[in-house]
Amino acid sequence: MTDWTDPDTFAQALECVETKEKGNCFEDFEEGDVIEHDPGLTLTKFGNEQWMSQTLNHDPAYWRPDVAADRGFDEPPIHPDYLTAATLGITVEDLSEKGGYFLGRTDVRFAKDAVYPGTDMYVESEVVNTASSSSRPQYGIVSWRTRAKDLETDDLLLSYERTNMIPRREPLETDGGSAATEEESDDGSLPETFVTPDGGYFEDFVAALEAAESENAAVAYRHERGRTQDDVTVAQLPLATLNTAKQHHNVDVMADSPSGDIVTYGDVTRSTALGHARSDERTWREVGFDDESFHTFVTPGDTVYAFTRVLEADDEASSDEAGTVRFQHIAFNQDDTPVYSGTRIAEIRKRSN
Numbered sequence: 449m450t451d452w453t454d455p456d457t458f459a460q461a462l463e464c465v466e467t468k469e470k471g472n473c474f475e476d477f478e479e480g481d482v483i484e485h486d487p488g489l490t491l492t493k494f495g496n497e498q499w500m501s502q503t504l505n506h507d508p509a510y511w512r513p514d515v516a517a518d519r520g521f522d523e524p525p526i527h528p529d530y531l532t533a534a535t536l537g538i539t540v541e542d543l544s545e546k547g548g549y550f551l552g553r554t555d556v557r558f559a560k561d562a563v564y565p566g567t568d569m570y571v572e573s574e575v576v577n578t579a580s581s582s583s584r585p586q587y588g589i590v591s592w593r594t595r596a597k598d599l600e601t602d603d604l605l606l607s608y609e610r611t612n613m614i615p616r617r618e619p620l621e622t623d624g625g626s627a628a629t630e631e632e633s634d635d636g637s638l639p640e641t642f643v644t645p646d647g648g649y650f651e652d653f654v655a656a657l658e659a660a661e662s663e664n665a666a667v668a669y670r671h672e673r674g675r676t677q678d679d680v681t682v683a684q685l686p687l688a689t690l691n692t693a694k695q696h697h698n699v700d701v702m703a704d705s706p707s708g709d710i711v712t713y714g715d716v717t718r719s720t721a722l723g724h725a726r727s728d729e730r731t732w733r734e735v736g737f738d739d740e741s742f743h744t745f746v747t748p749g750d751t752v753y754a755f756t757r758v759l760e761a762d763d764e765a766s767s768d769e770a771g772t773v774r775f776q777h778i779a780f781n782q783d784d785t786p787v788y789s790g791t792r793i794a795e796i797r798k799r800s801n
């Protein structure tokens with residue numbers, strides 16, 4: 449009788465059987481397709497606090513009822529980073545579990561009203577673009593518009609457009625030619641002077657921008673904190689958002705991948721960097737993000753730091769107590785290599801008169 453548990457026999461059996469695969473390939477996506485992502489998720493206080501604590505997002509309005517009330521919230525709301533990560537996490541099983549690279553995300557916009565613990569969220573995505581990759585014929589490039597809604601009221605909570613490289617079932621026939629195109633060449637030089645805002649209020653950003661305007665200068669600075677990636681940030685946080693991407697929790701498979709190891713969920717990397725940045729400002733509300741890119745892998749043991757550039761400031765905001773600032777945030781590792789960049793629009797508290 450065959451002993452299926454004999455190691456040699458079992459190895460042979462593994463070679464012979466089919467794998468019941470998970471996820472979709474590039475060929476499965478067609479422009480206009482709408483995908484409803486089961487199972488949805490209830491946004492809980494525990495999930496919110498676990499995400500915020502592990503990514504160093506300590507804004508008291510998301511922790512303390514008295515500060516929440518002062519900021520116009522009914523109670524400490526769900527943090528926009530957790531909402532973003534949970535929304536993307538739910539989509540992975542249908543969109544990117546096959547193992548594509550997360551290339552970027554843009555037009556991330558939050559509803560005006562805060563989202564509170566206990567909200568049952570459902571998420572759907574529409575395929576907005578499919579394209580060939582000229583540099584990697586074994587992949588295609590897919591963009592989706594994803595929307596998270598309140599299951600009870602159907603109110604839109606968050607929307608964004610995301611782009612991934614997705615493995616093809618059949619690689620494209622190509623000559624393997626390089627996709628290199630001439631990029632516009634700006635001279636790449638940095639300004640002579642870097643201005644650091646004196647504080648974290650709206651007026652401090654305005655003053656720094658004014659100071660920089662008069663010379664060849666930029667308002668740019670780094671944040672001191674770093675967060676070394678461990679089992680909690682790499683594997684636990686994405687799993688807590690139902691993110692099934694093997695990149696984050698299957699060391700066995702990832703050992704043979706370009707990173708050679710499991711990698712940090714992009715939303716953990718960016719939220720950690722944003723936590724560092726927010727610790728040096730008086731955030732009032734998050735408005736949105738654009739042009740987000742993940743430049744290289746973050747693996748266990750890497751440390752995520754943050755760098756901020758202040759791009760512009762506008763007196764208008766949803767409340768008289770705040771103004772609006774546009775930032776560029778760059779997350780980088782212990783070797784000073786950028787791992788994430790994106791622009792962010794946030795309302796920043798004004799000094800009380």
Ligand SMILES: C/C(=C\C(=O)SCCNC(=O)CCNC(=O)[C@H](O)C(C)(C)COP(=O)(O)OP(=O)(O)OC[C@H]1O[C@@H](n2cnc3c(N)ncnc32)[C@H](O)[C@@H]1OP(=O)(O)O)C(=O)O
Pocket residue numbers: 536540544545548549550551552553580581582583584589611612613627691693695711712713714715742743744745746
């Ligand atoms: C969730 C989840 C996944 C994760 O969270 S994984 C963790 C976060 N992501 C990463 O760690 C990825 C780190 N990035 C990289 O390793 C490299 O950047 C990458 C993805 C391997 C690409 O490197 P390249 O140097 O090859 O990058 P290129 O700039 O040449 O781009 C390759 C092709 O993609 C096209 N492309 C890039 N960005 C965009 C975009 N935003 N929109 C549309 N297309 C884009 C680019 O034009 C190149 O096209 P070709 O035709 O020339 O191939 C999860 O999602 O499950």
